[in-house]
Amino acid sequence: MTATESAPVEVDVDTDEMIASRRRLLDDGKVLRLSEIDAEQVAGDIDDERMIINMGPQHPSTHGVLRIMFELQGETVVRSKPIIGYLHTGMEKTAEDLSYLQGCTNVTRMDYASNLFTELSFSLAVEKLLGLEIPERATWIRMLMTELNRMSSHLLFLATNGMDLGAVGMMLYGWKEREDVLRFFESVTGLRMNHNYIRPGGVAADLHDGWEDGVARLLAGLPKRLDEFDILMTGQPIWRDRTQGIGVISTEDAVALGATGPILRSTGYAWDLRRDMPYLAYPDVDFDVVVGTYGDTFDRFAIRLNEIRESMRIVEQCLERMPSGDYRTDDRKVTPPPRARIDESMEALIHHFKIFTEGYTVPEGEVYAAVESPRGELGCYIVSDGSPKPQRMHIRGPSFVNLQTLPHVLQGGLIADAVAVISSVDPIMGEVDR
Amino acid sequence: MSAPIDIDALGITTSSSRGQKVLHPNSDNYRDTVVACMAVGYTMCADLTAVDYLDREGRSVADGVEPRRFELVVNLLDMAGRRRLRLRVQLDDGQPIPSIVDLHPAAEAMEREAFDMFGITFDGHPDHTRILLPETWVGHPLRKDFSMGRIPVQFKDAPQGG
Numbered sequence: 001m002t003a004t005e006s007a008p009v010e011v012d013v014d015t016d017e018m019i020a021s022r023r024r025l026l027d028d029g030k031v032l033r034l035s036e037i038d039a040e041q042v043a044g045d046i047d048d049e050r051m052i053i054n055m056g057p058q059h060p061s062t063h064g065v066l067r068i069m070f071e072l073q074g075e076t077v078v079r080s081k082p083i084i085g086y087l088h089t090g091m092e093k094t095a096e097d098l099s100y101l102q103g104c105t106n107v108t109r110m111d112y113a114s115n116l117f118t119e120l121s122f123s124l125a126v127e128k129l130l131g132l133e134i135p136e137r138a139t140w141i142r143m144l145m146t147e148l149n150r151m152s153s154h155l156l157f158l159a160t161n162g163m164d165l166g167a168v169g170m171m172l173y174g175w176k177e178r179e180d181v182l183r184f185f186e187s188v189t190g191l192r193m194n195h196n197y198i199r200p201g202g203v204a205a206d207l208h209d210g211w212e213d214g215v216a217r218l219l220a221g222l223p224k225r226l227d228e229f230d231i232l233m234t235g236q237p238i239w240r241d242r243t244q245g246i247g248v249i250s251t252e253d254a255v256a257l258g259a260t261g262p263i264l265r266s267t268g269y270a271w272d273l274r275r276d277m278p279y280l281a282y283p284d285v286d287f288d289v290v291v292g293t294y295g296d297t298f299d300r301f302a303i304r305l306n307e308i309r310e311s312m313r314i315v316e317q318c319l320e321r322m323p324s325g326d327y328r329t330d331d332r333k334v335t336p337p338p339r340a341r342i343d344e345s346m347e348a349l350i351h352h353f354k355i356f357t358e359g360y361t362v363p364e365g366e367v368y369a370a371v372e373s374p375r376g377e378l379g380c381y382i383v384s385d386g387s388p389k390p391q392r393m394h395i396r397g398p399s400f401v402n403l404q405t406l407p408h409v410l411q412g413g414l415i416a417d418a419v420a421v422i423s424s425v426d427p428i429m430g431e432v433d434r
Numbered sequence: 435m436s437a438p439i440d441i442d443a444l445g446i447t448t449s450s451s452r453g454q455k456v457l458h459p460n461s462d463n464y465r466d467t468v469v470a471c472m473a474v475g476y477t478m479c480a481d482l483t484a485v486d487y488l489d490r491e492g493r494s495v496a497d498g499v500e501p502r503r504f505e506l507v508v509n510l511l512d513m514a515g516r517r518r519l520r521l522r523v524q525l526d527d528g529q530p531i532p533s534i535v536d537l538h539p540a541a542e543a544m545e546r547e548a549f550d551m552f553g554i555t556f557d558g559h560p561d562h563t564r565i566l567l568p569e570t571w572v573g574h575p576l577r578k579d580f581s582m583g584r585i586p587v588q589f590k591d592a593p594q595g596g
Contacts (some may be wrong), residue, residue: 019472
């Protein structure tokens with residue numbers, strides 16, 4: 001399947017059946033819906049063989065500050081519930097106090113492993129509100145950078161996934177390769193993370209001279225590494241024992257629970273916004289959507305490993321076909337005048353000053369823009385009241401929704417396998433809690 | 435269960451926002467609308483959130499839709515048909531709305547977030563608790579009348595007690 005082969009399929013949904021199966025999902029008692037006070041009472045009841053145990057919020061395998069409340073029978077998980085909010089910093093409230101220009105500095109801090117995607121979805125939403133066309137080069141730079149970001153994010157996943165299951169070697173190699181990508185980011189954006197690089201209207205700066213060499217070096221070095229990862233992990237019997245058949249989810253359940261990204265694809269459902277609801281220039285590049293078969297932890301690992309290879313294909317095409325031209329729109333509404341103009345024109349100076357202090361106004365309206373982040377559908381919903389600051393800015397975080405699958409895939413499994421499953425969801429708590 | 439309800443038969447106002455299709459059900463036919471949407475392929479609830487339009491209650495939403503303070507915004511996704519649809523439900527402060535968790539289990543965390551941040555109550559939600567803030571928190575921070583809270587800046591040479 002390539003990006004160009006995508007025709008809508010008409011399906012006839014049996015609503016009654018679907019609602020009945022979704023009600024079962026709700027009533028099957030896999031989610032531990034208990035308040036803290038009730039949990040304390042249950043935990044204090046020693047006659048019961050079940051116990052309530054917390055994993056996290058400070059647990060090395062919960063990727064930050066995720067806490068999961070488990071109800072255990074021996075070592076088997078009966079019910080569980082992810083408890084989130086430990087990293088909540090009110091970023092959506094903050095966004096209401098920042099201009100559209102400043103907005104990217106805020107949203108980029110949400111998903112700190114794949115920052116460019118939040119910037120991208122925010123920028124796409126603002127551009128839709130403004131009705132702004134961006135230059136071709138800006139589109140391709142965005143595509144190049146986000147695909148590199150997808151690679152770095154998945155490399156981080158391989159590292160932490162390996163670490164969680166005791167493959168410490170993988171952790172070192174994964175971090176090392178990710179660092180190479182981040183070094184390239186640093187040369188382009190000035191920062192390793194939290195770039196504030198993709199902005200409404202284009203990108204913050206053009207690619208520097210010699211960027212081709214940097215990308216070519218990454219592309220040359222990585223395939224060999226990925227083959228090594230295959231030997232180290234994919235083909236290794238211990239790794240397969242720990243991941244195959246663990247944390248299985250069906251397509252039906254994944255769709256009902258709103259799961260997207262590698263979790264949905266691991267069930268065999270080829271859903272990738274880059275191909276199915278394209279944005280940027282994705283219809284013009286060739287890539288495959290990687291899918292799994294069984295919906296288990298191993299599939300989710302294998303999908304991410306192979307998505308790095310697909311991202312490299314896209315990056316290669318960006319390298320070959322990078323158009324020349326402007327890296328941001330010349331619409332003076334959002335782009336300040338060129339530096340040279342400021343020296344000769346008072347109006348230009350005023351204009352420059354206004355853009356960076358007051359910001360630019362965005363026409364009234366509301367819009368939703370979604371991109372395919374390494375974790376799934378990353379959406380941005382913006383409501384503008386016609387002022388330079390959004391009335392409401394909401395980010396639909398993929399991890400926030402994906403976490404809901406956890407109780408459903410953990411039930412009946414061992415607590416030791418829970419670590420593998422949590423890791424395979426690849427949650428980034430900054431974007432869960434926002 | 436009754437037969438699927440036809441979207442058009444519900445007589446819901448439709449509008450378009452920057453090329454994106456929007457439906458405007460009210461809190462009474464909101465659940466029926468979600469079921470009708472499901473029947474035509476919108477099987478995933480991609481996003482559910484709310485907006486506080488305090489001080490903008492005179493805004494124009496769509497023909498025949500009376501604006502209220504709150505708006506519940508539901509983004510539905512039809513994966514087979516590759517299209518999106520947005521529902522915008524007008525709500526007064528304190529007005530409850532039926533939960534759609536039994537139709538879209540994905541909405542469980544999202545409705546909890548909308549309750550946590552805006553104080554919107556969802557009738558029939560299986561776990562109607564705060565999700566991001568502590569259980570003891572007072573207020574709903576994304577409401578426009580929720581104070582941001584500031585720490586006053588102390589200048590060294592400023593007159594004291596003034």
